[in-house]
Amino acid sequence: MATTKMGFIIKSLPYKTEASRLAMTHAIASQTVEIYLEDGDMVEPVVCFIGDGVLNCLKNQATAKHYDITSIEMHIRNSLLLDLKVLYCKEDLDRFGIKEDALIMDAEELGGETKAQIVPYSEIQKEMDSVNHLQFF
Amino acid sequence: MGKLTMGVFPGLVGSLSLDFSVKLAEAAVKKGHTVDYWVSSNATMLSKKGQRSFKDYSTLYKTLEELFKTGNFKACACEACAEARGFHKEDLMEGWIRKSMDWYLASSFDADRVLMIGGE
Incomplete structure (x- = not known):
């Protein structure tokens, strides 16, 4: 039984790419x-939004209306529904003047209990130090 | 020897990042390592058969054909990304497989190194 922890660090703007x-x-x-794995083995992801990437986390995205595609918001809510760890960088949110009430913080309407967390960059750095593999998007 | 898992996202034409990833895979295999090579997004273009060689554009399929022959190189294209771009199963170059994204994560599970080369 083993767990491989993978960090998905998102710094890209939503929808531009x-x-x-x-x-x-x-x-x-x-x-x-x-x-694909042996019984008990698993991959544990942690998703961190930093830099311009925090703009992915704004709620009320109207992608379905304008582009007829799934929104990043829905992907974040699905992640929370699946109990993925989702972190938002506090300093970068402050830089954009984004308050918590403007952010996707939970998936309650889908029945999810896990919440996104706003944390200082130092906490995200700790997460990055703790994973087996890091990937920057 | 180690196992390298690569996740590659840039398109075949438009940047040289894809060229770099193939060169890196080739170098790793030549050193005796095994490489799992995952393409997603525009990089799925690399898995399409029938590519032609032009002097002004990269010709990566020849290197891939050689890599497949070594037995130490596996390449997998994101099925959804390919289908969304009009590449179907019958368009797949010999040696490639198509799976969903969990193939990549499963490969990463026991990889010694994971390298992601992002898209444009």
Whole structure:
């Protein structure tokens, strides 16, 4: 039995490129990875939004209305529903003047209990130090 | 010898990042390592058969064909990314497989190194 911890660090703007969406879909794919692994083995993702990437975390995204595609918001909510650890960088949110009430903090409407966390960059650094593999999107 | 898992996202034409990733995979295999090579997003173009060689554009499929022959190189394309771009199973170059993203994470599970080369 072993766990490989993977950090998905998102610093890209939403919708300008596919990067942040790919980060989320790859992180969510950890939920089905067991079909390839031995019993008890698992991949544990942690998703961190830093820099411009915190703009992915704004709620009320209207992507379905304007582009007819799934929003990053829905991917974040699905991540929380699946109990993924999701961290937002406090300093970068402050830099943009974004308050907590403007952010996707939970997936309560989907029945999720896990909440996103606003943390100082030092906490994100600790997460990055703790993972086996880091990936920047 | 070690195992390197690469996640690669840039397109075949438009940057040289994809070229770099293939060169790196080639160098790793030549050193005796095994490489799992995952392409997602625009990089799925690399898995399409029927590519032609032009002097002005990269010709990576020839290197891939040689890598497949070594037995130490596996390449997998994101099925959804490929389908979204109009590449279907019958368009896949010999040697490639198509899976969902969990293939990449599973490969990362026991990799000695994981390297992600992001897209544009």
